[in-house]
Amino acid sequence: MSADFLYGIEVVINGLMAGVMYALVALGFVLIFKASGIFNYAQGVMALFAALTLVGVMEGQVPFSHLINAVFGTEIHHFGWTVPAFAAILVTLGVMIFFAWAVHTFVFRHLVGQEPIILFMATIGLAYFLEGVGDLMWGSDIKTLAVGLPQGGSLFVEDLTAGLGGDDFYGFFIDKLDMVATLVAIVLVAALIGFAQYTKQGRAMRAVADDHQAALSVGISLNYIWVLVWSLAGLVALVAGVMWGAKSGVQFSLSLIALKALPVLMLGGFTSIPGAIVGGLIIGVGEKLFEYMIGPMIGGATENWFAYVLALIFLVFRPQGLFGEKIIERV
Amino acid sequence: MKDTVDSYVTDDGRTIGGVMMDMRGITLRFGGVEAIKDISFDIREGEIRAIIGPNGAGKSSMLNVISGFYHPQEGEVWFRGEKRPPMKPYQVARQGIARTFQNIALFEGMSVLDNIMTGRLTHMKSGMLAQALWMGKAEREETENREAVERIIDFLEIQAIRKTPVSRLPYGLKKRVELARALAAEPKLLLLDEPMAGMNVEEKEDMSRYILDVNDEFGTTVALIEHDMGVVMDISDRVVVMDYGRKIGDGTPSEVRNNQDVIDAYLGVAHD
Numbered sequence: 001m002s003a004d005f006l007y008g009i010e011v012v013i014n015g016l017m018a019g020v021m022y023a024l025v026a027l028g029f030v031l032i033f034k035a036s037g038i039f040n041y042a043q044g045v046m047a048l049f050a051a052l053t054l055v056g057v058m059e060g061q062v063p064f065s066h067l068i069n070a071v072f073g074t075e076i077h078h079f080g081w082t083v084p085a086f087a088a089i090l091v092t093l094g095v096m097i098f099f100a101w102a103v104h105t106f107v108f109r110h111l112v113g114q115e116p117i118i119l120f121m122a123t124i125g126l127a128y129f130l131e132g133v134g135d136l137m138w139g140s141d142i143k144t145l146a147v148g149l150p151q152g153g154s155l156f157v158e159d160l161t162a163g164l165g166g167d168d169f170y171g172f173f174i175d176k177l178d179m180v181a182t183l184v185a186i187v188l189v190a191a192l193i194g195f196a197q198y199t200k201q202g203r204a205m206r207a208v209a210d211d212h213q214a215a216l217s218v219g220i221s222l223n224y225i226w227v228l229v230w231s232l233a234g235l236v237a238l239v240a241g242v243m244w245g246a247k248s249g250v251q252f253s254l255s256l257i258a259l260k261a262l263p264v265l266m267l268g269g270f271t272s273i274p275g276a277i278v279g280g281l282i283i284g285v286g287e288k289l290f291e292y293m294i295g296p297m298i299g300g301a302t303e304n305w306f307a308y309v310l311a312l313i314f315l316v317f318r319p320q321g322l323f324g325e326k327i328i329e330r331v
Numbered sequence: 332m333k334d335t336v337d338s339y340v341t342d343d344g345r346t347i348g349g350v351m352m353d354m355r356g357i358t359l360r361f362g363g364v365e366a367i368k369d370i371s372f373d374i375r376e377g378e379i380r381a382i383i384g385p386n387g388a389g390k391s392s393m394l395n396v397i398s399g400f401y402h403p404q405e406g407e408v409w410f411r412g413e414k415r416p417p418m419k420p421y422q423v424a425r426q427g428i429a430r431t432f433q434n435i436a437l438f439e440g441m442s443v444l445d446n447i448m449t450g451r452l453t454h455m456k457s458g459m460l461a462q463a464l465w466m467g468k469a470e471r472e473e474t475e476n477r478e479a480v481e482r483i484i485d486f487l488e489i490q491a492i493r494k495t496p497v498s499r500l501p502y503g504l505k506k507r508v509e510l511a512r513a514l515a516a517e518p519k520l521l522l523l524d525e526p527m528a529g530m531n532v533e534e535k536e537d538m539s540r541y542i543l544d545v546n547d548e549f550g551t552t553v554a555l556i557e558h559d560m561g562v563v564m565d566i567s568d569r570v571v572v573m574d575y576g577r578k579i580g581d582g583t584p585s586e587v588r589n590n591q592d593v594i595d596a597y598l599g600v601a602h603d
Contacts, residue, residue, distance in 0.1 A: 199469075200455045207438050207449050214436035217398065218512065219424035219453040 003169045006161075010172045011292045012285055017178035019284020020185045021243060025261040026268065026276035027189070028236040033270045034209045035229040038108065038119045042127035044258025046096070046234060049134045051241030051250045053095050055145055056138040057088040063137045085147040089238070096234030099130075104227045112222075131255060140252060145245035150176040181243045188239055189277060192232070196273075201228060209271075263311035269324020278322060283307045338376075341568060348376030350409075351552055352397065352520060357406035359392055366392040367403065368576040374520065379546050379553045381563045384573035385596060390556045391433060393573070394524050397554070398430045399423035411519075425453050429518035431509045433525045433556075439498040443508050446497055447483060450515025451476040480515055486548075487511050487541060503534040507541070514545060521545065523555040527562060535559065539566050560597075564588065572596070 028043040040046075056063065060079040069075060083091070107122055153173045162171035196202040207215040208225045215222065244254055268279025287306040295302045314321065338348045352374040359367040367389045374380045382390045395401040396408070399420040408415045410426065418426075429450070438446050455472055484490055487507055492500060497508060506526060513521055526542065527535045539562055545551050557563045563570060564584040572580035572587055574596040580587045587593055 200452060203445065203449055204452055206441060206445075207452075210438035210440050211436050213400075213432065214438060215449075216400070216420035217424055217430050217432070217436065218449045218516065219421045220449075221419070221421045 006164055006169055006172075008289075008292065010174075011288045013172065013174060014178070015285035015288030016281055017175065017182055017284070018288060019281035020178070020182045020277075021240075021247070021280075022257075022260050022264045022283055023277045023280025024181070024185055024188075024236065024240040024243060025257050026264040026280055027192075027273065028233040028240065029261055029265055030268075030270065030273055030276045031192075031229055031233045031236065035205060036108070036208075036226055037116060038123060039116070039270070040126075040233065041120065041123040041258065042130055043233065043237060043261065045127045045130045045134070045255040046099075046237035047241035047244065047257065048250070048252065048254040049099075049130050049241075050092055050096055050234070050238040051145060051245035051254065052134045052138045052143070054088055054092045054147070054238070054242065055143045055245070055250050057091050058083050058085060058147075059143075061138060066139065067136060089147075089242075092238055093235060096238055097231045100230030100234050101227050104223065104230055108226065109223060127255070127258075131252065135252070142249050142251040143245075145242065145250050147242060147246065149180055149242075149246045151246075152176060154179065177243070177247055181247075184239060184243065185277075188236070189273065192236075193273065201225075205229060260307065263307040265321070266311040266314050267321055269321030272321070272323035275321055275323030283310065286310060345377060345547060347378045347568065350374070351376045351411060352554075353409035354393075354397070355407045355409065357393070357396060357403045357408070359389075359396060359401055359403045365576050367396070369405070370573070370576075370578045371406075372571045372578065372581055374552060374554050375569075377546070377550055377552055378568040379542065379555070379566055381567035381570045382554065382556050382573060383558075383560070383563055383570055384579075387575070388573040389576040390573055391524055394430065394522050394554070394556060397423075397520075398428060398522055424516065427516070427519035428522065429513035429516040429520075430522035431506070431513050431524055431526060433528065435502075435505050435509055437497045437505060437509055437512070440496070442494050442496055443489065443500070443511075444480065444484075444493045446508055447480050447511045447515045448476065450512040451480060453516055454479075479517070483511050483514050486544070487514075503530055506530070506534075506538065510538075510541065514549075514551075517549075518551060520552045520554065523553065523557075525556050525558065527557060527559055535562060542566060 025043060025047060028046070029040060032038050032040045032043075055061075060081045060083060062068070062076050062079060065077050069077075103126065107126065108119070111119055111122060152175070154176045157174045158171035160171070162169065164171070194202075196206055204215070204220045205225055205228065207218065207220055208222060208229075212222060215225075240257070241250075241254070244257055248254070264276060264279040264283050266279075267282055268275030268277070283306075287303045290306050291300065291302045338346055340346055350373045354373065355371050357367055357370050358365065370389075370393070382393060384390050392401060396403050399418045399422065402417050410428075424430075438449065441449075454476060484493060487510065489504070489507060489511065492504060492508075497505065500508065510523070510526065513523075523542070527538050530538065542553060542555070543566055546553050555563075555567070567584060569582060570580070570584055570587045571578060572590070572593045574592075579592040579596055580590040582590070
């Protein structure tokens with residue numbers, strides 16, 4: 001095997017893992033869109049907010065400390081304790097579930113039956129509101145997320161594959177964090193699919209996604225299911241926030257990963273969980289390979305736009321995405 | 332005889348009990364349009380009660396009032412001796428009232444079996460955590476519910492299509508699956524909105540037989556809307572006739588058939 005070919009394989013593997021990270025964000029979109037027809041622009045901010053909350057709880061930061069200090073003239077910033085990662089994740093999950101309940105109760109319950117564009121606008125408002133709350137609660141400085149996830153390249157894989165293509169090949173460089181993220185994503189997706197397929201709540205969730213009227217007639221409370229779905233999206237946001245936060249630090253630009261999920265959804269379809277995964281992988285691999293093979297010829301930095309061009313091509317030839325339901329309007 | 336609250340035995344040997352559902356002075360308006368005008372009638376335990384009338388008479392609206400999809404501006408709904416507060420449809424379903432829809436509302440993306448299993452949701456009690464972790468009680472419950480569903484699948488003779496996605500089924504079978512889903516809830520009261528609409532003669536006969544069997548074997552009270560007069564007169568114990576939102580007749584099929592208002596509504600009145 002030539003070294004070039006092996007480098008190509010390395011690029012594909014890294015692309016797949018980057019794709020998993022995109023898929024994690026896209027998954028949250030799909031859950032909410034399927035069950036309620038809401039395109040949740042705030043999904044990226046939810047991931048940011050979850051990561052901020054996790055760091056804040058772990059470090060024993062006092063929420064709204066700047067606000068409290070400004071109003072009462074105090075000087076408190078920390079409780080003076082630290083919380084172990086596991087407990088902090090549970091607390092954050094609780095916060096995300098509370099957020100899910102609040103979003104549904106105060107916003108979307110009053111917008112049931114409205115035009116999709118109105119629901120979409122509401123999520124844009126929600127995104128900026130949540131970003132502001134995150135800032136106010138935890139401050140706007142960049143934080144490191146140290147939940148004990150491994151960092152850096154895997155020496156094990158590097159040693160194992162060194163010399164495959166001759167002496168000038170030093171082995172695959174695979175990021176350990178990416179490997180963990182892939183594992184976590186596989187577990188998460190398996191758990192979500194298992195939940196949807198085999199539990200009472202999962203069955204009710206699929207029922208609501210399919211037909212509201214029929215769901216009501218078999219005794220399903222739509223409000224309950226919508227809170228459940230937003231909670232699951234919050235869980236997905238937490239996982240995505242942890243992974244992205246560990247990779248590039250918890251900073252406010254994290255909310256922009258939502259924009260990376262858009263082309264993934266256009267490829268995979270807005271209503272399909274497998275679609276979100278496959279779409280994420282295609283975009284991850286596609287943009288890495290394109291950069292590796294075509295990039296040098298056209299001056300590089302193709303990763304910034306490749307996904308969107310691919311999505312545009314899909315919009316023209318297959319607007320429902322790879323796995324999306326075909327839209328047929330009866331006349 | 333049938334105006335008394337006491338139970339009585341029909342000619343074919345079924346026992347009809349006291350009043351189960353009592354609609355008192357129901358008026359339903361949509362904006363300025365009165366879909367239902369001050370209608371009262373009751374449904375008794377164990378009977379097959381039909382609501383008939385020309386198109387636009389307000390029959391479906393009445394069924395939607397019973398199942399909680401519409402809320403009347405005036406009137407009271409009494410169920411099993413208690414006045415019912417305004418309820419959401421899912422709360423009505425949990426009280427033991429199941430229904431089918433005129434235009435079939437099935438979960439198109441799910442298999443027949445999954446669709447019917449959703450009918451069991453009101454019977455599942457174990458909590459979300461137990462469900463998610465699939466622990467003892469939840470597993471037992473799932474098995475019990477599967478058995479109940481299998482009995483209904485046998486009863487309605489749809490074994491062959493258990494695993495088929497609903498979207499691939501022909502119309503007649505969809506209607507039957509929808510009935511199966513409603514039956515899976517083991518309802519006290521079963522509401523059927525035009526269960527035979529769009530069916531051929533053979534399918535209508537099958538459906539009539541199923542409705543009679545459900546009523547006979549499970550003792551389920553049935554209220555149905557139907558256009559096919561022959562079928563209605565054959566299978567129902569009592570019939571309410573509606574026209575332009577008003578009740579114009581109420582009684583046994585033979586009483587209704589000889590009611591002049593009913594004849595006029597169906598055949599038109601000669602204006603001379």
